[in-house]
Amino acid sequence: xxRSRALLSVAALIAAAVTLGVRAQTPDPNRYIVLEGxxxxxxxxxxxxxxxxxxxxxEAARRAALRAAIRTQRITSSGARYTPGRxxxxxxxxATDAARLAAVASxxxxxxxxxRPSYANFDVVLIDPADDGEDAAKRLATSPDVEYAQPPYxxxxxxxxxxxxxKPSVTFSPGQWNLPVIGLESAWDIQPQAGSTITVAVLDTGxxxxxxxxxxTVPAFRDERGVLYPALGRITVPYSAAPQxxxxxxxxxxxxxxDFIWDRTTPLDFDGHGTHVxxxxxxxTNDNIDTxxxxxxxxxxxxxxxxxxxxxxxxAPNFGDDETxxxxxxYAADNGAKIINMSIGxxxxxxxxxxxxxxxxxxxxxxxxxxxxxGNDFEDGNPKEVVAEIASRVQGAVSVAAxxxxxxxxxxxxxxxxxxxxxxxxYSSSGSWVELAAPGGSERGFGNDGFIWQQTFDxxxxxxxxxxxxxYRAPRFDVMAVIGYIGTSMAAPHVSGVAxxxxxxxxxxxxxxxxxxxxxxxxxxxxxxxxxxGFGLIDARNSLRALGVAR
Amino acid sequence: MKRVLAFVVVLACAAPAAAQEEPAFLSIRxxxxxxxxxxxxxxxxxxIFGTATQPFWGGGVQxxxxxxxxxxxxxxxxxxxxxxxxxxxGQTFRVGIPLTVTITPFEITGGYRFHLGQRVVPYIGGGPGxxxxxxxxxxxxxxxNVNVRKTGLVVExxxxxxxxxxxxxxxxxxxxxxxxxxxxxxxxxxxxxxxLGGVAARVKVIVGR
Numbered sequence: 001x002x003r004s005r006a007l008l009s010v011a012a013l014i015a016a017a018v019t020l021g022v023r024a025q026t027p028d029p030n031r032y033i034v035l036e037g038x039x040x041x042x043x044x045x046x047x048x049x050x051x052x053x054x055x056x057x058x059e060a061a062r063r064a065a066l067r068a069a070i071r072t073q074r075i076t077s078s079g080a081r082y083t084p085g086r087x088x089x090x091x092x093x094x095a096t097d098a099a100r101l102a103a104v105a106s107x108x109x110x111x112x113x114x115x116r117p118s119y120a121n122f123d124v125v126l127i128d129p130a131d132d133g134e135d136a137a138k139r140l141a142t143s144p145d146v147e148y149a150q151p152p153y154x155x156x157x158x159x160x161x162x163x164x165x166x167k168p169s170v171t172f173s174p175g176q177w178n179l180p181v182i183g184l185e186s187a188w189d190i191q192p193q194a195g196s197t198i199t200v201a202v203l204d205t206g207x208x209x210x211x212x213x214x215x216x217t218v219p220a221f222r223d224e225r226g227v228l229y230p231a232l233g234r235i236t237v238p239y240s241a242a243p244q245x246x247x248x249x250x251x252x253x254x255x256x257x258x259d260f261i262w263d264r265t266t267p268l269d270f271d272g273h274g275t276h277v278x279x280x281x282x283x284x285t286n287d288n289i290d291t292x293x294x295x296x297x298x299x300x301x302x303x304x305x306x307x308x309x310x311x312x313x314x315x316a317p318n319f320g321d322d323e324t325x326x327x328x329x330x331y332a333a334d335n336g337a338k339i340i341n342m343s344i345g346x347x348x349x350x351x352x353x354x355x356x357x358x359x360x361x362x363x364x365x366x367x368x369x370x371x372x373x374x375g376n377d378f379e380d381g382n383p384k385e386v387v388a389e390i391a392s393r394v395q396g397a398v399s400v401a402a403x404x405x406x407x408x409x410x411x412x413x414x415x416x417x418x419x420x421x422x423x424x425x426x427y428s429s430s431g432s433w434v435e436l437a438a439p440g441g442s443e444r445g446f447g448n449d450g451f452i453w454q455q456t457f458d459x460x461x462x463x464x465x466x467x468x469x470x471x472y473r474a475p476r477f478d479v480m481a482v483i484g485y486i487g488t489s490m491a492a493p494h495v496s497g498v499a500x501x502x503x504x505x506x507x508x509x510x511x512x513x514x515x516x517x518x519x520x521x522x523x524x525x526x527x528x529x530x531x532x533x534g535f536g537l538i539d540a541r542n543s544l545r546a547l548g549v550a551r
Numbered sequence: 552m553k554r555v556l557a558f559v560v561v562l563a564c565a566a567p568a569a570a571q572e573e574p575a576f577l578s579i580r581x582x583x584x585x586x587x588x589x590x591x592x593x594x595x596x597x598x599i600f601g602t603a604t605q606p607f608w609g610g611g612v613q614x615x616x617x618x619x620x621x622x623x624x625x626x627x628x629x630x631x632x633x634x635x636x637x638x639x640x641g642q643t644f645r646v647g648i649p650l651t652v653t654i655t656p657f658e659i660t661g662g663y664r665f666h667l668g669q670r671v672v673p674y675i676g677g678g679p680g681x682x683x684x685x686x687x688x689x690x691x692x693x694x695x696n697v698n699v700r701k702t703g704l705v706v707e708x709x710x711x712x713x714x715x716x717x718x719x720x721x722x723x724x725x726x727x728x729x730x731x732x733x734x735x736x737x738x739x740x741x742x743x744x745x746x747l748g749g750v751a752a753r754v755k756v757i758v759g760r
Contacts, residue, residue: 190689512644516637520637541690545691546635546645547635547636547738547741548736549733549737551696
């Protein structure tokens with residue numbers, strides 16, 4: 001009897017494990033439920049300086065590895081990651097339905113044209129997830145009826161997260177060194193509205209923009225080392241808006257939020273990156289709480305296009321890839337965004353992202369200025385950054401490199417140190433695509449004083465998957481803290497914020513905004529444009545002041 | 552129009568009793584003037600003010616010797632508020648920050664007056680000028696505002712009409728070359744424009760014989 005019970009128990013456990021095991025792409029509508037507006041306000045812990053979020057931090061690598069371990073994705077022989085089972089295909093206008101079907105059939109026996117997703121000028125061709133997406137795309141691309149075909153290559157955030165506090169103080173030594181060095185104090189004198197009529201879309205991991213209660217089923221999973229993490233089962237997760245983004249006094253700040261990872265209108269951030277980036281763009285300022293933001297009156301449009309570990313564990317149906325990013329850009333342009341911040345990207349191969357490029361050109365054509373992080377891969381072979389490179393070919397989109405704290409306020413000079421002799425942040429990718437530079441921070445030679453600080457989640461309560469299985473537990477997204485991050489992800493929002501202020505000043509053409517930012521940038525490095533700093537460090541004051549007759 | 556032309560011809564050819572008097576050895580004649588100047592720095596002024604043609608108002612005194620040679624001391628002023636701006640691929644973008652330019656020329660010219668008739672006196676001349684240039688704008692520090700004085704050169708030529716015994720009018724073309732103020736910064740540097748001068752059409756009302 002006892003033996004039977006034991007066997008039964010084992011069988012039940014196996015059945016439960018199978019039932020609760022992570023299975024991708026077939027979302028159970030009851031697996032993830034968001035009760036919007038149901039939840040308490042966030043607890044604000046203030047600055048936390050012992051949480052490390054740098055480009056090379058073990059935690060950052062762990063998050064990426066976990067996402068790869070949890071979610072199905074394909075890796076090409078060249079190391080490129082893409083979402084299996086689907087292709088992004090743009091047929092030529094002249095292609096008849098029959099020709100399209102023939103082209104698709106030639107690519108794969110299992111291929112069929114899926115319903116065109118929203119905010120896409122391309123179709124999605126569904127293929128067997130076991131098929132090689134790159135091979136199928138190559139076959140499709142040979143058809144004269146196809147403009148381009150590609151697998152949806154995975155995108156990721158360009159940050160590099162750590163962890164009030166505008167002025168340095170005894171209790172918080174860093175201060176927000178990153179704001180005065182780009183001339184923001186006098187820029188705020190010129191443009192005190194700080195972008196109040198401008199909507200900035202943040203294409204990222206979502207934003208903590210509302211209180212909510214989330215019910216989700218979390219299955220067991222094995223991490224990248226094969227360690228089994230137990231199923232959490234049905235959990236209730238408290239979720240709060242970041243009070244420094246969405247305060248009681250600024251109702252209406254959030255415009256048209258959308259989540260392309262879940263295909264719904266609640267782009268909640270389960271990573272913290274998007275909330276931090278949004279803070280740099282528009283953290284509530286001059287309210288005697290924590291930190292300041294660049295264009296602190298802008299409206300924010302959270303557009304979630306990058307999945308996080310918790311999205312994956314909650315069973316999100318979509319990945320952050322070329323498809324979601326391209327759709328997100330079009331969505332933002334069609335829903336009133338005037339500026340898009342993309343602290344995201346990917347490297348090649350492949351070195352092209354035609355769907356994303358099409359979307360960027362579409363958005364700029366609709367009068368949207370786009371700021372894209374230039375990449376964090378300088379010490380990883382400095383490969384070409386595919387999305388940032390597109391920006392360099394589009395007037396009205398800019399790619400933004402990162403500088404460290406060697407840039408000094410006032411004279412904007414590089415005060416090098418032996419450990420960091422230039423202003424170039426050690427991780428910031430360099431290349432022909434770099435157009436501007438902005439503070440991205442660096443811990444090397446600066447420690448905590450070198451980070452970019454904004455309010456986001458206390459990661460000790462959210463990233464519980466970084467703990468050993470015995471300490472792994474349900475996350476809570478209702479405790480906020482001021483955390484330091486590092487990366488070109490942090491540089492791009494400085495440019496987005498300044499662009500919002502320039503736009504409020506009356507310069508509405510994206511190309512003209514780019515021209516102003518580049519014309520008035522403080523030249524760093526070699527004279528003129530160079531591959532590390534582009535045209536130089538953005539200068540908010542001079543960009544807003546423009547020129548007189550003789551000076 | 553024909554009547555006006557006939558009137559001018561009659562005026563020009565008439566030899567009234569007063570005109571037959573011997574000219575004084577020295578005549579001191581104060582005048583007021585207004586001018587419309589086309590600045591040489593066309594791109595710069597169009598960017599800031601919308602047009603490169605701007606008015607100056609002023610006056611001075613002219614001393615003639617036997618109504619042949621003259622020396623003229625003139626001072627005028629241009630003051631206008633535009634907007635700070637920048638240019639990109641030929642297009643101007645103004646940023647809404649007021650910028651006020653004040654130009655105060657002080658010029659000494661000398662020249663010769665030709666007597667073609669008793670009422671019409673063409674003249675040509677030239678000389679040095681001293682120019683004070685001030686540029687101020689909101690949100691600028693003292694160091695960013697401009698307040699400089701530079702010298703330039705002037706060439707002028709025109710015609711004086713005697714309207715009444717003690718009142719004359721003159722219309723002339725006035726060319727000024729003023730280096731050293733523009734071209735060091737601002738839009739003028741971007742546009743490669745270094746001359747604050749230009750060509751002006753001036754009208755003077757002169758009191759005296």
